[in-house]
Amino acid sequence: MARLAYHPQTAAAAGLNASKRWATSLGIWGVGAGTAALLLLSVTPLVKREVLVKVPVLGGYYEDKTPASDKPF
Structure with missing residues (x-):
C-alpha cells in the first residue's frame, strides 16, 4: 500500500512550480x-x-521597390 506524505511548501516555491508548469x-x-x-x-x-x-532573412521580400514616379501619393 502506498503511503502519502505531507510536504509543506512556501509561497515562493508554490509560485515557482506553477510558473514552470505554465x-x-x-x-x-x-x-x-x-x-x-x-x-x-x-x-x-x-x-x-x-x-x-x-x-534579416525576409527583409528583402517586404521592401517597396516601386519607383516614386509610379506611386499615386
Missing part, C-alpha cells in the same frame, strides 16, 4: 499570437517599414 504553454500561445498579429498587420505600411523590412 511557461511552455504561455510561450507557445504568445508566439502564435505574435505571428498572427504580424500576418494580419503585414499589409499596413507602418508595420512593413518598421518591423518586417528589418527582419
Whole structure:
C-alpha cells in the first residue's frame, strides 16, 4: 500500500512550480499570437517599414521597390 506524505511548501516555491508548469504553454500561445498579429498587420505600411523590412532573412521580400514616379501619393 502506498503511503502519502505531507510536504509543506512556501509561497515562493508554490509560485515557482506553477510558473514552470505554465511557461511552455504561455510561450507557445504568445508566439502564435505574435505571428498572427504580424500576418494580419503585414499589409499596413507602418508595420512593413518598421518591423518586417528589418527582419534579416525576409527583409528583402517586404521592401517597396516601386519607383516614386509610379506611386499615386
